[in-house]
């Protein structure tokens with residue numbers, strides 16, 4: 240049986256999504272990359288490909304004085320393929336901040352909390368985002384959400400030391416995770432997914448995460464958590480290197496860097512428009 244009739248709409252839907260990612264990237268770079276900047280963080284995933292493409296089109300006059308810092312193997316390759324100067328955050332002197340970091344997300348809530356790590360990158364992403372004075376998120380409309388865990392249903396990605404996996408799985412169950420499993424490698428690769436840091440990813444599904452606890456409720460009661468409550472609890476588990484919840488203060492509140500939440504999230508919409516979400520204005524047309 241031919242697959243053409245059913246695959247054709249899928250192909251055009253995928254093209255629309257790619258176009259929307261490009262539009263969001265274009266807007267984010269236009270509004271947040273000053274030509275005076277010298278140190279730029281580049282995140283991971285399919286949306287960031289458009290970010291690099293847009294920056295590249297600015298031309299060497301603008302980009303050659305800049306150094307670009309990757310969040311993993313994929314973004315390192317993107318930076319090199321674009322002919323940009325590559326730097327590593329491990330070479331930054333203490334207290335030295337990047338000017339801006341652009342990265343994608345798997346889900347974004349109204350407080351700009353994020354789930355990241357759907358592509359197995361999160362530890363280096365958190366390091367680069369928090370090393371930047373300004374973290375800007377770029378995504379498409381599928382990532383907009385009222386509560387983390389409702390749009391991205393595969394679970395919170397957690398980067399775990401291999402020897403700690405059984406203990407971490409047990410602890411996640413105790414915390415009320417509805418399902419927690421070690422992520423498999425790519426199709427055709429036997430065994431688990433191995434991160435750029437040589438670690439494993441555990442995907443842990445929880446009930447949708449709240450931004451505030453209902454009155455009289457305790458964190459974790461009946462498996463109900465706030466983003467902040469669960470994020471703090473997860474990082475306390477021995478054997479967890481990092482998790483994919485980006486939470487806490489936003490870049491606007493921490494001017495010198497150190498914020499996990501972006502100053503703004505740009506979403507490419509299917510109708511060709513771009514929406515931008517900030518703490519001050521909420522979700523509005525860019």
Ligand SMILES: O=C[C@H](O)[C@H](O)[C@H](O)COP(=O)(O)O
Pocket residue numbers: 282283284285286287342343344345355356357358359360361364
């Ligand atoms: O692990 C991957 C990263 O956190 C990505 O930034 C995230 O998964 C979003 O990726 P994409 O832009 O492909 O949706």
